[in-house]
Amino acid sequence: MTILHIDSSINGDNSASRAISRSILEQLRSTSPQPRVIRRDLVAQPLPHLTMASFNDQEVLEEFLAADTLVIGAPMYNFTLPTQLKAWLDRILVAGKTFHYTADGPEGLASGKRVIVALARGGIYNAGSPAAALEHLESYLRGVFNFIGIEPEFVAAxxxxxxxxxxxxxxxxxxxxxxxxxA
Ligand SMILES: Cc1cc2nc3c(=O)[nH]c(=O)nc-3n(C[C@H](O)[C@H](O)[C@H](O)COP(=O)(O)O)c2cc1C
Structure with missing residues (x-):
């Protein structure tokens, strides 16, 4: 099994999403025999903003396609995901590779992967709470992964x-x- 472990918090050792994603990884390691773990720390090694030229660089996409399981640390910054994580998503949402359009609408091509997201939010955004309409992290990530054929799992703090x-x-x-x- 190949696990791709991604983090995007700028908070280093004080980061909740990093602590949770690390714990998810440890759990997966303890239950699967010798997984291959690929590390992508989007703060230590940020990806540049998307440009037309970036489409020629398939490294990030290939790394995603080769992974069976993804563990993603995703803090909420300004009601949504860090731009570092958006730059990564910009490289994996590629028409013809992870989704395509059919006569019946878009179809995801990346199904079969397990995606587990460690969410960390300063506030509370449960349905019905005053700030619920500002929740653009979990809802966005669910929408994006659904679009490419994946039902993500979330662990939230x-x-x-x-x-x-x-x-x-x-x-x-x-x-x-x-x-x-x-388990
Ligand atoms: C730049 C920045 C923006 C933030 N914006 C929000 C926000 O819009 N809503 C919220 O609930 N928490 C916000 N927070 C709080 C973080 O979500 C919270 O501190 C969380 O622990 C961040 O995850 P991390 O510890 O893994 O970095 C923000 C924190 C930072 C540093």
């Missing part, structure tokens, strides 16, 4: 900027969830 107690409880709840994911 929410309310991380709502006091130390809430932060610790939320991270520890998310780390607990990662154990169930690998």
């Amino acid at each position: 929410d309310g991380l900027n709502m006091g130390t107690e809430q932060r610790e409880a939320s991270i520890s709840q998310a780390l607990g969830q990662t154990v169930r994911l690998a």
